[in-house]
Amino acid sequence: MAGEAICFRHVTKKYGDLTVLEDFCLSVNQGEFLTVIGRSGCGKTTALKMVNALLKPDLGEVIVAGQNVSKADQIALRRKIGYVIQSIGLFPHMSVSKNIAYVPSLSRQWNKETEKREVARLLETVGLKPEIGERYPSELSGGQKQRVGIARALAGNPEILLMDEPFGAVDAITRRALQDELLRLQKELKITVMFVTHDIREAVRLGTRVLVMETGRIAQLDTPEKIIRQPADDFVKQLFSDGDGF
Ligand SMILES: Nc1ncnc2c1ncn2[C@@H]1O[C@H](COP(=O)(O)OP(=O)(O)O)[C@@H](O)[C@H]1O
Ligand SMILES: [Mg+2]
Structure with a gap:
């Protein structure tokens, strides 16, 4: 049986x-793809930021790989956890390669050769050509930026x-391609993913x-099939009847 990757124990924030x-309780298994869906302001980002200790609980604890994140070495923790947000936050004055190598370079994990090799590997992993490494973020499309954001989050094998x-910010076709890519990646790398969205179709398409x-409460936590067939209450039912989710 797979172990537990992330655990919220009676967390109040x-x-x-x-x-x-x-009193938020949640257990995410290793290798699981968990999607989190809810209205704007319901606490999705807050919950996510508690996993990498950008936010700390007022009560309860968040455990990652068996360790309370509030007490963990913060640099080691960030290395274990990749983080991708909508506005990506690529550094505009750095090339794509430097952006991808940023976190490992902070702890001098990579020498020049490793950096070159790893950046090329990560670009390929997210479906980009190696030449892209020399470009700057302003020279990329929205979808390409998002791929670079994922490559950067994967640097150091979290x-x-x-x-x-x-x-959220890319067109429907690009979005679909990115979703496919991410599903493939997740299976290949057997990485644990916690993915926040407000699009119900995206949530059921991606999530195990x-x-x-x-x-701030869990309305339902289940497989996509179960959520569609047996919504726990009117709130969950409403989600699907709204079509696009929220
Ligand atoms: N730093 C903050 N200070 C005060 N209120 C905040 C802060 N961050 C978020 N909030 C509030 O907490 C609630 C949950 O926010 P958030 O977790 O960002 O929601 P979501 O990601 O689901 O849209 C919202 O009402 C938001 O306005
Ligand atoms: Mg949010």
Whole structure:
């Protein structure tokens, strides 16, 4: 049986008076592709950022690979966890290669040769030609930027990939291609993915399990088939009748 990659144990998170997560419990298996769906403001990004300790719980704990992330060495933790967001945050003054090599270079993990080899391998992994490495982010299409963002997150072979609405800004055709690529990648690398989206079709297409969130609580956590066939309540049912989700 696969081990547990990520675990939320009775996590409560507040911003001032606003409680975003309350007694939130979740276990994600190694190699699982978990999609998280819910309305804007329901706490998806907050939950995701707690996995790589960008945010800390007020109560409870978040465990990654058996370790409480609040107590873990933060640099080692970031190396274990790739993070992809919609606005990518590629550094505009750095070439694609330098962007991809950024995190490993911080801890001097790669020498020149390793960097060259790894960047070429990562570009290929995300379906880009090696020449792209010499370009700058402003010279890329939206879909290409997103692929570079994924390559950068995969640098250093993380065990976990956190993705926060990564394909929200690209057109439908590119989005579909990126989804296919990501599914292939995830199977190949056997990486654990936690993927936030507000598109129900994307959630059921990608997830081995789908977590439906409603203002800080779990409305349903199940396989896509189960969620479609047996929605836990009206809230989940509503999701599908709205077509596009939220
Ligand atoms: N740094 C912050 N300070 C205060 N409130 C915040 C902060 N970050 C998020 N929030 C609030 O917490 C709630 C959940 O936010 P978030 O996790 O970003 O939601 P989602 O990603 O599901 O759209 C929202 O009401 C948001 O306005
Ligand atoms: Mg968000």
